[in-house]
Amino acid sequence: MIITVSENAGFCFGVRRATEAVEELIKNKHHDEIICTLGKLIHNEQYSEYLEKNGVYAITSDEIERLYSLAKSGKRVTLVTRTHGIEKKTKEALEAYARECDSFKVVDSTCPYVAKIHKIAKENSSKEKIFFVIGQREHPEVLSIKSYIEANGYICADSLELENQLKSIKCDEKEAIMVAQTTQKLTEWKKCQEIIKKYCTNAKIFDTICSVTEKRQTEAEILSQSSDAMLVIGGKDSSNTAKLYQICKGHTSKAFWIQTSADIPFDEIAGAEKIGITAGASTPDNIIQEVKKTMSIIEENFAELFEQSEKETQKNIQRSNCQGYRNVYFGKRNMS
Ligand code: SF4
Structure with missing residues (x-):
């Protein structure tokens, strides 16, 4: 049996940056300090459990006010935002709280790739333009991008939705701008580019899929083509893991989405000589190593x-x- 782990499997640069920041906070935590993350830091159950064991809890936007009251009453509070970015109004409120109260600290872990899209949205959206985001409507990253769009913003999940939207808009009267969610599927993004050019001759396209995602998807495609079975490791809420799984499924009927080594479908992969392993951006290295070890x-x-x-x-x-x-x-x- 040959087991091959994709070179770019697991934590990406953005996730590593965010998790290292939280781990540093845990290491230097003051005895009465409250450390929270705004939403789960990464889409990985095991990592969330690890943070909770270390006294770091995920809160929702509705709980920010209560946290701020605690800071105002003298408690040290640190709130960490995640790689997906946060909505503009939340970001402004947090910055104001941090300015007003010394005990309230904010650690912004927005991935620079996402921050770049916020900037594009801010600078390129107006009443005179149409702004398209290709991504998952309810995904936190897309919601954060959407909050920076000044006017005429459209979120399309895929090329089909984009085409339907374009049919109902007189595109050539306005300049069309298009960006992608950083973890968008490459093949779908390429289709979207062809479609928008067909309807809007003056379309301006920003290639915003992050380079790590691009490499990981290409590797998953190549590896799944030469493997008898593929194990895709990642949290069930992880959008980039879902895309890796779709890619692998397109090349082998034996692609399995697992969260840890406990989920390895031994019966299904019995007899496979070449097994490929890939993992989403929020899969910790120890989980990948555990899967590899179990297979070995x-x-x-x-x-x-x-x-x-x-x-x-x-x-x-x-x-x-x-x-x-x-x-x-x-x-x-x-x-x-
Ligand atoms: S997948 Fe890309 S955009 Fe998302 S956090 Fe990682 S490096 Fe940043």
Whole structure:
């Protein structure tokens, strides 16, 4: 069995940056300090449990006010925002709170790739333009981008939705701008580019899929083409893991989305000689290593079992040959 782990599997630069910032805060945590993240820092259950064990809890936007009251009453409070970015009005409110109260600290972990899209949206959206975002409507990153669009913003999940939208808009009267969610599927994004050019001759396209996502998707495509089975590791809420899974599924019927080594579908991958492993941007390295280790142990045991079974088979063949000779020379009678 050959096990290949994709080179760019696991934590990306943005997630690593955010998790290192929180880990640094945990290390230097003051005994009465409250550390929270605005939403789950990353889409990974095991990592969320790890943070909770270390006293870092995820809160919702509705709980910010209460946190701020605690800071005003003298408690040290640190709120960490996540890589997906936050909506403009929330960001402004947090900045104001941090300015007004020394005990209220904000650590902004918005990935620079996402911050770049916020800037594009701010600078390129107006009543005279139409702004398209290709991404998942309810995804926190898309919601944060949407909050920076000044006017005429449209969120389209895929090329089909984009085309339907374009059919109902007189595009050439306004300049069309298009960006993608950083983890958008490359093939879908390419289709969107062709479609917008067909309807809007003056379209301005910003290629905003992050380079890590691009590399990871390309690797997943190549690896799944040459593997008998693919294990895609990542949280069930992780949008970029979902896209990796879709890509792998397009090349092998044996693609499995797992969260940890406990989910490895042994029966389904039995007999596969080449197994590929990839993982979403929010999958910690220890989980990837655990999956790889489990597969390697199985491989070793499999070799041992195979050897044993071969020996057994040989013995059975010899026995049956002996029985055959006996039958030939002595006839079919009880030889015992
Ligand atoms: S996937 Fe890309 S955009 Fe998203 S956090 Fe990682 S590096 Fe940033």
